[in-house]
Structure formats: C-alpha cells, structure tokens
Amino acid sequence: MVDKQMNDKVAIVTGAASGIGAAITKQLIDQGASVVGADLNEDALTTLKEQYGKAFHGLKIDVTKEGDHVKLVEETVSTFGKLDFAFNVAGANKTGTILEQSEEDWRFTVDLVLNGVFLGMKHQARQMKEQGEGAIVNVSSLNARVPMYSGAAYASGKAGVEMLTKNGALELARYGIRVNAILPGLVRTPITDSFTSNEKAHKMFMERIPMKREAEPDEIAGPALFLVSKEAGYVNGASLIVDGAWAVSGYPDLSLL
Numbered sequence: 001m002v003d004k005q006m007n008d009k010v011a012i013v014t015g016a017a018s019g020i021g022a023a024i025t026k027q028l029i030d031q032g033a034s035v036v037g038a039d040l041n042e043d044a045l046t047t048l049k050e051q052y053g054k055a056f057h058g059l060k061i062d063v064t065k066e067g068d069h070v071k072l073v074e075e076t077v078s079t080f081g082k083l084d085f086a087f088n089v090a091g092a093n094k095t096g097t098i099l100e101q102s103e104e105d106w107r108f109t110v111d112l113v114l115n116g117v118f119l120g121m122k123h124q125a126r127q128m129k130e131q132g133e134g135a136i137v138n139v140s141s142l143n144a145r146v147p148m149y150s151g152a153a154y155a156s157g158k159a160g161v162e163m164l165t166k167n168g169a170l171e172l173a174r175y176g177i178r179v180n181a182i183l184p185g186l187v188r189t190p191i192t193d194s195f196t197s198n199e200k201a202h203k204m205f206m207e208r209i210p211m212k213r214e215a216e217p218d219e220i221a222g223p224a225l226f227l228v229s230k231e232a233g234y235v236n237g238a239s240l241i242v243d244g245a246w247a248v249s250g251y252p253d254l255s256l257l
C-alpha cells in the first residue's frame with residue numbers, strides 16, 4: 001500500500017490497546033490517519049498516546065455499553081472533526097461446552113462479540129450518514145464458519161457479526177457507507193496465547209493450517225485497511241477470510257500418504 005494514503009482520514013478502532021486493534025492503529029497512523037483508540041485497558045491507551053502524540057486520542061470504553069459508543073463518536077468528531085472509518089475489533093471469549101457453560105458466561109461472550117459490534121456500527125453509521133460517506137470493518141472470525149469445541153458462544157456471536165455486516169451493507173449503502181467483515185484464522189495475540197504457547201495445541205493447529213504458521217497481527221491489519229481504502233470502493237457486504245488457507249484444509253492431507 002502507498003505510504004500516507006490515509007492522510008487526513010479519521011478512524012475509530014475498538015480494541016486498540018492490544019493485538020489486531022493495536023496493529024490496525026499503527027498502520028493507520030503510519031499512513032497518515034488520525035485514530036481514536038477505544039478500549040477497556042486505559043493504561044495501554046495512555047502508552048499509545050505517548051507513542052503516537054497528536055495523531056492518537058485514547059478513550060476508555062466498554063463496547064457493550066451504548067452510551068460509551070455515543071461518547072466515542074462525539075469525542076472523535078470534537079477531537080478530529082469527522083469520522084471516515086471504523087474498525088470494530090474488541091473481543092474476548094469465555095469458553096465452555098454447551099452442557100456446562102453458565103448463562104452468565106454465554107451472555108458475557110455474545111454481548112461483547114456481537115452486541116458490542118451492533119452498538120458500535122449504529123453510532124458510527126449515524127455520523128457517517130451525516131457526512132455522506134464512510135467505511136466500517138467488523139472483525140469476525142473463521143469461527144463464524146467453523147465451530148470450536150467449547151466455543152459455542154464465541155462462534156455463534158462471530159457468525160452473527162458476519163450477518164450483521166451484510167445487513168449493514170444492505171441498509172447503509174444508500175448513505176455512501178460500506179460495511180465489510182474480516183474473518184481471521186489463528187493470529188498470534190494475547191487471546192490465543194493458550195494455543196500458541198502450548199506445544200500440543202500448537203501442533204494440532206499446524207496440522208490444519210496449510211501455511212504451517214499463525215498470522216502476525218499486521219497480516220490482519222493490512223487486509224482490514226484495504227477494505228476501507230478507495231481501491232476497495234466497490235467491496236461491500238463482503239467477508240474476507242485471512243487464515244493461511246485454513247478454511248480450505250478440511251480434506252485429509254493426502255501428501256502425507
């Protein structure tokens with residue numbers, strides 16, 4: 001991507017304090033954008049402010065609270081004058097099998113993963129509608145398409161994000177707003193630490209992933225930035241799988257015979 005092609009652009013990134021959100025934030029700022037990073041982790045946002053200076057504004061929010069999204073959009077406009085792009089990245093997972101998972105953990109996960117994205121999109125899109133254009137990227141997961149043992153709440157929430165994205169594209173295209181989803185496979189971040197640092201689990205994943213490695217957060221951030229770029233001007237309601245060919249690896253690996 002051409003350097004500084006995000007000059008004068010203003011973006012919201014939820015989950016900006018860590019992993020994929022932090023990588024999206026860095027790439028946006030490296031390319032000239034101003035970013036409002038929203039996260040529960042206030043200390044990490046303070047560190048990012050020290051790192052990026054005036055191109056970055058941090059706001060502590062809980063993405064499951066509608067009022068926090070209202071404040072986030074208001075602060076974005078009062079700080080940087082407008083809102084061009086939004087990346088709904090914040091997420092986490094409380095695992096449990098269907099037989100064992102508590103209602104509380106189920107609700108926590110679905111509330112964060114799915115409802116948090118709906119509330120974000122609603123208020124981001126209201127501002128973009130006023131401006132007559134905008135682009136939103138929602139981070140779903142390969143688990144929207146592939147179930148995960150002990151991850152019913154997460155996978156169901158992520159499948160919901162994929163459909164919410166398509167509904168967003170359908171309803172918002174008339175206002176010049178594009179909405180797309182990104183479906184990452186395995187990415188090296190704190191959320192997957194228990195998989196990537198556990199030798200047995202890591203080996204099981206690598207047997208499935210044809211590229212034989214996890215993604216770095218930057219390898220998800222690049223495609224996410226593409227989806228808001230003018231080169232992707234006709235890409236709308238799409239789901240971009242970024243998984244090192246994991247999704248196409250269901251068939252036994254006959255090369256091992």
Ligand SMILES: NC(=O)c1ccc[n+]([C@@H]2O[C@H](COP(=O)([O-])OP(=O)(O)OC[C@H]3O[C@@H](n4cnc5c(N)ncnc54)[C@H](O)[C@@H]3O)[C@@H](O)[C@H]2O)c1
Pocket residue numbers: 014015016017018019020021038039040041061062063064089090091092112139140141142183184185186187188189190191192
């Ligand atoms: N890492 C992977 O392999 C992977 C794969 C597919 C999808 N994803 C998705 O990518 C997104 C980012 O994940 P990551 O791997 O970078 O994880 P991460 O843990 O590094 O980052 C998630 C961030 O979200 C923030 N957050 C959590 N709950 C919040 C809330 N209620 N309000 C505001 N902020 C909150 C956390 O503080 C954290 O900074 C998540 O939606 C995750 O489900 C990750």
